[in-house]
Amino acid sequence: MASKEEKEAVHHHVLMVSFSAQGHINPLLKLGIRLVSKGLHVTLATTEVAQDRMFKSFAAAAATTTISSVSDIQLAFFSDGFDMDYDRKANLDHYMETLGKVGPINLSKLIQQHYHDKQKKLCCIISNPFVPWVADVAVEHGIPCAMLWIQPCSLFTIYYRFYNNLNQFPTLEKPDLTVELPGLPILNPQDLPSFVLPSNPFGSLPKLFIELFSNMKKHNWVLANSFLELEKEAIDSMSELCPIRPVGPLVPPSLLGQDHENLFDVGIQLRKPEDSCLEWLSNQADSSVIYVSFGSIIDLSAKEMEAIATALKNSKRPFLWVVKKPEFPTADKSGEIPQGFFEETKKQGLIVSWCPQTKVLAHPAIACFITHCGWNSMLETISAGVPVIAYPQWSDQPTNAMLVSDVFKIGSRLGTNEDGVVNSEEVEKCIEEIIHGVKSEEYKKNAMELKLAAREAVAGGGSSDRNIQLFVEEIIGS
Numbered sequence: 001m002a003s004k005e006e007k008e009a010v011h012h013h014v015l016m017v018s019f020s021a022q023g024h025i026n027p028l029l030k031l032g033i034r035l036v037s038k039g040l041h042v043t044l045a046t047t048e049v050a051q052d053r054m055f056k057s058f059a060a061a062a063a064t065t066t067i068s069s070v071s072d073i074q075l076a077f078f079s080d081g082f083d084m085d086y087d088r089k090a091n092l093d094h095y096m097e098t099l100g101k102v103g104p105i106n107l108s109k110l111i112q113q114h115y116h117d118k119q120k121k122l123c124c125i126i127s128n129p130f131v132p133w134v135a136d137v138a139v140e141h142g143i144p145c146a147m148l149w150i151q152p153c154s155l156f157t158i159y160y161r162f163y164n165n166l167n168q169f170p171t172l173e174k175p176d177l178t179v180e181l182p183g184l185p186i187l188n189p190q191d192l193p194s195f196v197l198p199s200n201p202f203g204s205l206p207k208l209f210i211e212l213f214s215n216m217k218k219h220n221w222v223l224a225n226s227f228l229e230l231e232k233e234a235i236d237s238m239s240e241l242c243p244i245r246p247v248g249p250l251v252p253p254s255l256l257g258q259d260h261e262n263l264f265d266v267g268i269q270l271r272k273p274e275d276s277c278l279e280w281l282s283n284q285a286d287s288s289v290i291y292v293s294f295g296s297i298i299d300l301s302a303k304e305m306e307a308i309a310t311a312l313k314n315s316k317r318p319f320l321w322v323v324k325k326p327e328f329p330t331a332d333k334s335g336e337i338p339q340g341f342f343e344e345t346k347k348q349g350l351i352v353s354w355c356p357q358t359k360v361l362a363h364p365a366i367a368c369f370i371t372h373c374g375w376n377s378m379l380e381t382i383s384a385g386v387p388v389i390a391y392p393q394w395s396d397q398p399t400n401a402m403l404v405s406d407v408f409k410i411g412s413r414l415g416t417n418e419d420g421v422v423n424s425e426e427v428e429k430c431i432e433e434i435i436h437g438v439k440s441e442e443y444k445k446n447a448m449e450l451k452l453a454a455r456e457a458v459a460g461g462g463s464s465d466r467n468i469q470l471f472v473e474e475i476i477g478s
């Protein structure tokens with residue numbers, strides 16, 4: 001039965017604003033559904049390119065969900081200033097710069113259009129870290145602003161200290177400097193997010209974070225997609241500097257054993273999943289399949305694809321490998337399956353262009369997950385209790401891989417050459433180790449313990465549920 005506070009919250013509206021990437025929209029939607037369950041009205045706004053991709057994947061999937069809402073969450077879209085066929089990934093710097101100029105104007109118009117009458121007053125805008133200008137729009141409209149940090153809290157502590165010059169980090173003169181921060185193990189340069197390294201080639205994203213961390217005071221709340229029991233020391237280390245409240249893991253309720261609690265799954269697919277892989281998994285033995293996926297953004301180089309392919313073939317174990325169809329094909333064959341591999345292994349494994357990942361990870365046939373360590377994938381594998389082989393590429397992923405092997409202890413990290421590239425022998429060795437090696441049982445035991453801890457965090461009265469309840473009470477009262 002709804003509590004007094006929940007009934008009073010019925011007419012409170014929250015607007016969530018996301019960058020148009022799969023790994024960004026997903027956690028906001030999951031938070032949205034938890035806010036709806038506490039009586040709030042929620043709208044998610046993102047850019048029109050996401051709407052275009054959704055239309056394509058909905059049309060193909062003949063989904064029953066309408067495009068103007070997903071379950072009880074309303075959707076709204078604004079222009080990022082570019083045509084649909086503009087290659088945003090290849091022109092990231094120009095794209096992010098333009099979005100930073102056009103986004104605030106168009107979001108502001110959207111707020112005026114949707115929330116002009118007093119009945120529909122916004123009590124909070126929730127942004128994510130990749131749209132830092134949302135806080136300015138919130139201030140301009142006099143609306144309290146929260147941010148949902150969508151990476152580990154450990155990353156928040158690293159960036160906060162880096163962008164506020166609170167600690168020493170590697171420089172061109174001292175590239176091998178190790179970093180000691182409260183709440184974290186000693187970090188070698190290869191454990192740090194690529195954005196803080198002197199070698200970082202991605203201009204626009206660090207610029208975005210500079211803006212974000214200088215704008216931090218404009219956020220009345222910092223929520224995080226994590227849970228206290230997973231990152232307690234890192235979270236506690238921020239309590240004096242900039243408190244961060246974990247409200248996750250923001251993954252499908254079914255993955256957390258919560259489908260009986262009126263918390264339905266809500267998701268937007270920007271690519272069409274091949275659900276038939278679940279049937280294929282059901283024909284495989286329990287804990288036998290190696291699941292391989294590198295998220296929605298990265299394409300591995302031809303050399304890396306070759307190494308993974310050779311190792312999978314030589315392992316002689318069943319595998320499920322997600323190989324995305326490139327949006328804009330490249331001449332260097334990155335992200336492509338090596339020639340002949342599909343034919344050679346069609347009795348051993350399955351290659352799909354996109355899968356229902358959370359259902360795959362929850363399937364009893366899955367033995368381990370070879371992943372780039374995107375934070376959504378990490379939380380999904382933790383919630384499913386599946387051990388990990390980490391092959392991080394950039395951004396937060398190197399730190400997430402360190403968390404996997406050194407803090408959570410649920411798997412290992414692939415060794416690479418100086419250029420960060422793995423070879424097939426290493427992949428093969430790690431597959432054998434995670435399935436049969438000396439540490440295999442320890443990884444499985446730790447993964448199961450974290451799975452249970454994740455369930456407890458989101459259950460009624462658990463650490464994340466309490467933080468959401470407190471947040472709801474505060475925004476209603478603000």
Ligand SMILES: O=c1ccn([C@@H]2O[C@H](COP(=O)(O)OP(=O)(O)O[C@H]3O[C@H](CO)[C@@H](O)[C@H](O)[C@H]3O)[C@@H](O)[C@H]2O)c(=O)[nH]1
Pocket residue numbers: 022023024026150151273293294295296297298322353354355356357358373374375376377378380394395396397
């Ligand atoms: O076949 C697939 C593959 C992936 N997914 C889903 O796609 C999302 C992928 O998210 P994530 O694992 O976080 O990877 P990226 O898409 O690469 O995420 C970007 O955003 C994350 C959050 O900021 C960062 O942690 C990553 O480094 C960054 O690359 C997850 O929810 C997966 O379940 C599917 O549904 N089907």
